Amino acid sequence: xxxxxxxxxxxxxxxxxxxxxxxxxxxxxxxxxxxxxxxxxxxxxxxxxxxxxxxxxxxxxxxxxxxxxxxxxxxxxxxxxxxxxxxxxxxxxxxxxxxxxxxxxxxxxxxxxxxxxxxxxxxxxxxxxxxxxxxxxxxxxxxxxxxxxxxxxxxxxxxxxxxxxxxxxxxxxxxxxxxxxxxxxxxxxxxxxxxxxxxxxxxxxxxxxxxxxxxxxxxxxxxxxxxxxxxxxxxxxxxxxxxxxxxxxxxxxxxxxxxxxxxxxxxxxxxxxxxxxxxxxxxxxxxxxxxxxxxxxxxxxxxxxxxxxxxxxxxxxxxxxxxxxxxxxxxxxxxxxxxxxxxxxxxxxxxxxxxxxxxxxxxxxxxxxxxxxxxxxxxxxxxxxxxxxxxxxxxxxxxxxxxxxxxxxxxxxxxxxxxxxxxxxxxxxxxxxxxxxxxxxxxxxxxxxxxxxxxxxxxxxxxxxxxxxxxxxxxxxxxxxxxxxxxxxxxxx
Amino acid sequence: xxxxxxxxxxxxxxxxxxxxxxxxxxxxxxxxxxxxxxxxxxxxxxxxxxxxxxxxxxxxxxxxxxxxxxxxxxxxxxxxxxxxxxxxxxxxxxx
Numbered sequence: 001x002x003x004x005x006x007x008x009x010x011x012x013x014x015x016x017x018x019x020x021x022x023x024x025x026x027x028x029x030x031x032x033x034x035x036x037x038x039x040x041x042x043x044x045x046x047x048x049x050x051x052x053x054x055x056x057x058x059x060x061x062x063x064x065x066x067x068x069x070x071x072x073x074x075x076x077x078x079x080x081x082x083x084x085x086x087x088x089x090x091x092x093x094x095x096x097x098x099x100x101x102x103x104x105x106x107x108x109x110x111x112x113x114x115x116x117x118x119x120x121x122x123x124x125x126x127x128x129x130x131x132x133x134x135x136x137x138x139x140x141x142x143x144x145x146x147x148x149x150x151x152x153x154x155x156x157x158x159x160x161x162x163x164x165x166x167x168x169x170x171x172x173x174x175x176x177x178x179x180x181x182x183x184x185x186x187x188x189x190x191x192x193x194x195x196x197x198x199x200x201x202x203x204x205x206x207x208x209x210x211x212x213x214x215x216x217x218x219x220x221x222x223x224x225x226x227x228x229x230x231x232x233x234x235x236x237x238x239x240x241x242x243x244x245x246x247x248x249x250x251x252x253x254x255x256x257x258x259x260x261x262x263x264x265x266x267x268x269x270x271x272x273x274x275x276x277x278x279x280x281x282x283x284x285x286x287x288x289x290x291x292x293x294x295x296x297x298x299x300x301x302x303x304x305x306x307x308x309x310x311x312x313x314x315x316x317x318x319x320x321x322x323x324x325x326x327x328x329x330x331x332x333x334x335x336x337x338x339x340x341x342x343x344x345x346x347x348x349x350x351x352x353x354x355x356x357x358x359x360x361x362x363x364x365x366x367x368x369x370x371x372x373x374x375x376x377x378x379x380x381x382x383x384x385x386x387x388x389x390x391x392x393x394x395x396x397x398x399x400x401x402x403x404x405x406x407x408x409x410x411x412x413x414x415x416x417x418x419x420x421x422x423x424x425x426x427x428x429x430x431x432x433x434x435x436x437x438x439x440x441x442x443x444x445x446x447x448x449x450x451x452x453x454x455x456x457x458x459x460x461x462x463x464x465x466x467x468x469x470x471x472x473x474x475x476x477x478x479x480x481x482x483x484x485x486x487x488x489x490x491x492x493x
Numbered sequence: 494x495x496x497x498x499x500x501x502x503x504x505x506x507x508x509x510x511x512x513x514x515x516x517x518x519x520x521x522x523x524x525x526x527x528x529x530x531x532x533x534x535x536x537x538x539x540x541x542x543x544x545x546x547x548x549x550x551x552x553x554x555x556x557x558x559x560x561x562x563x564x565x566x567x568x569x570x571x572x573x574x575x576x577x578x579x580x581x582x583x584x585x586x587x588x
Contacts, residue, residue, distance in 0.1 A: 101568035200548040214547040243553050312531045323508060330509070332581050334572035343586050348511035360510055361520070365527055367508040368496070378531070383544030385534055390545055422523055423530045439548020464548075 003028040004170040004491040008073055008227035009254075011173055015062060015072045022062065022072025026055035026116050029074045032491035033118060033171050040489065042156075042166040044079050044137045045087055046119040054116040061114060070234055071114030076166040076175035079120035080127055081107045081218075082207040086117075090209040091125040091135040091159075094335045094354030104207025105239045106176060106218045113234045118172055122162030125356045126326065127183055127211045130428040132161025133419065134358040142191060142412050143169040143487035147453040150488070154412040154454070157187030157428075160221070164191040167221045170491035174222040174231050178208060180215045181314050182408075182432025185444040188221055189407035189457025192446045192485060194228050194474070195221040199465045200439030201246035202232075204239030212321035213244075215314075215436050225445060225474045229253035232467065248465060256468035257475040262296030264473065267400030271307035274409040274430050280450045281406045288404055288447060288458045291480030292473065302400055304392040309385050310434040311426055316369050316382035317437070322359075323366025329354060361422060390438045397463050402473050405431050407444040407457035435461045443474045446483040455485065495525050 003011070003025050015022060030048055037043050051074065058072035082088050082100035089095045103111070111117075124134040132140040132155055140161040142154040156165040160177030164187035167175050177184040179197035188195030196219045203218040210216060220231035233254065238247040268289060273282070289299050331337035331350030338349035355363070369378035396403065409430055418424045435442040441464070444457040458477060462470035496504075501521045505512045512520070566579055575582040 098572055101565070101571055201551070240554075240556065244547070246551065247554065306537075309534060309537065312534050315527060315531060316534075327509075331574060332583055333569075335574070337574035341584050343584050344509075345511075346584060347509040348506075351509055352511035355510070361523060361527070363508050363510065364501070364504050364520070364524060367504045368500075368524070368528075371504060371507065380544055381534055381539055383546060384539035384542040385537060387542050387545035388537070388539070390548070422527055437548070 002492050004032050006173070007224050008173040008222055008230055009224070012073060016067070018062065022055040022058035022116065023052070025072055026051050026074050029118055029172060036169055036171060036489065036491065040141045040143060040165050040169055041138050042122055042140050042162040042169065042171055043076065043119040044089055044122050044162070047086055047117055050086065051116050051118050058114050058116065068112065068114035069230070070110060072116060073173055074116040074118050075110065076119060076121040076163050076172040077107055077117050078123055078160050078163050078176050078178060080123055080178055080209045081176060082209070083107055083117070083120065086120065088120065088209070089137065091123045091137060092354065092356070092359070093136040094329045096136070097336060098334050102207060105204035105241060106208070106235045109234050109237065121160070121166055121175055124159035124161065125359050126209065126322070127159040127178055127180055128322070128358050128362055129158040130182070130186060130425055131155040131418070132158040133415065134356055136356055139415050140165045143489035144192060144412060144454055145488040153415045155190065155415055157190035157412065159183040160187050163221050164188055164193060164195065167191070167223060168193050168487050169489055174220055174227055176218060176235065177221050178216055178218050179436065180212050180318060181436045182429040184219045184221065185432045185442060185457070185459060186408045186428060188444040189455065190412040192455030192483070192487065193221055193223050194225050194443065194445055195219065196228050196232060196443040196467070196470070197436070197441065198232060198236060198467050199441045201244050202236045202441070202465065202467070204242040204245045206239055206241040210325040212318040213325060214321060215318060225443070225471060225478045226254060226257045228443070229257050229471050246465065251468050253467060253471050256471040259468070259472035260296065261292065261473050261476045264297045264402065264469070265400040266292050266297050266299045266473070267302035267396050267403045268299055269304045269307065269396070269403055269405060270301050271304050272405040272431055274427070277409045278450065281409065281456060284448045284456050285406050285458065288477060291477060292404065295476040295480060297473070300400065302396040302403070304396060304434065306385065306388045306392050307434055310389055310437055311430055313382045313385045313389065313437060314433045315365070315426060316378050317386065319362040319366035320370050320379050321366070323363045323370065326359070326363055358422070386437050389434055393438045393440060402469055403461040405459045405461065407431060407459040411450045411452070411454035411456055431459060440464060441467045441470050443470050445474050445477050445481070447477065447481040448483065449485055496521060496528065
């Protein structure tokens, strides 16, 4: 078996048994990246030297017997996490020259635990997108192919498209992502892997390039649910530098994966059906219900009546916060600058050339909905609808323990599709946005293939800070689904 | 509500983003498409609903009002597109 094929848990076990070294494991991944990244474009920056140094340090720690929980585990880091001394672009031209002098809290914790950073993963510009097509560093190719249509290049989803593609193609054992409206869960579903957005506040946002601060949350990708659990334990935890990070102990998520789900109540929200959703997704959802019942859980229908308003609410709240957060890119303190003799023109030209079309659209929408005379009609109304969305979930969780839904309304689509109408692209996030608006933990688990051979995911949404139940049910779903399919493009093939 | 081209120019100026005249019609159509779609929120009666500002219902933590870092001038200036000594440099703004 190739070292790149291993699960993170298996690699960890064998590293501790010294069956192979962290240096060998890292080298195998660097070779796979050298072979496939020119095509997939999953990494914007490959940090070969750093990875080798970290692997050597992990080997020394393993030899001494004081290795951290992630010693020698090679990961991809979404290029939205600031990494000290390593260029961090957020997928934008405006940050192309930016080298952070500090490390984000999440990546600092992964380093603390011994992880190896293979590189910085591609993403939609400032994490704004559902296809990775808005990256200033080019699109990412999904390693999966439609049956009989090898020529078509599909999107990996977004915004964490590079992270998801890297893990699916075995160019990393796991990856970090961030999720504002579905940016971990939708690419996980499109690439046939697992990905969890934990509860808002579970991971520190310090040092993550901000998009929409009341929604942004970091989380892991991996090829198994258990691997996600291992990574989340290292990423999570209170941070005094983020006032919204939760001061709560971080549970043993790995242990939660082995919990029985007997007697748990699974809610099936009747509103999670989209116009034009393929019948296969509905069928997969029904199979998911049956699998969880077979594992001893009870299923019942619940209603989340404001679901259909989630996306429109999101497209007020997120752009409003983005327009404020992105005001800092002015060509003065960091990032690119377009020179001018006039300061106002310097700002306007720098931002015009530095931001891509989707980012500009969202900044303009956000500026408009916050501008004098429109604040109440848009932003305040959206915050009130957000309260109604949260109330729906709170009521549902008085009756059930976890919700089961499809992750996305379609499988991966072709690069360039849905680009003419921004609203069509936004509809990708119809099932992921409501949990983001309510700050709830939610995971996508690969559960089956469609008729064209593309992966489909099922989503589980849990109560605030109850990632353990989410992991328990996700593991049961994973065992029942038995998803062992692999993408056509992957290391060594 | 539909944005006319003067409003699009005005918000672009507020956002400090230069717009090329040629790009204006397409941008105006896209923004109106998004805003038209958002109008669906007007179907809801939100009269007695308290706005939700963020998903965390917890009180923000207080901390001591003290300096926790400092003497990192070079780190702060390291990414400056232009600097003059220990300062960020911009075009002359006062004649």
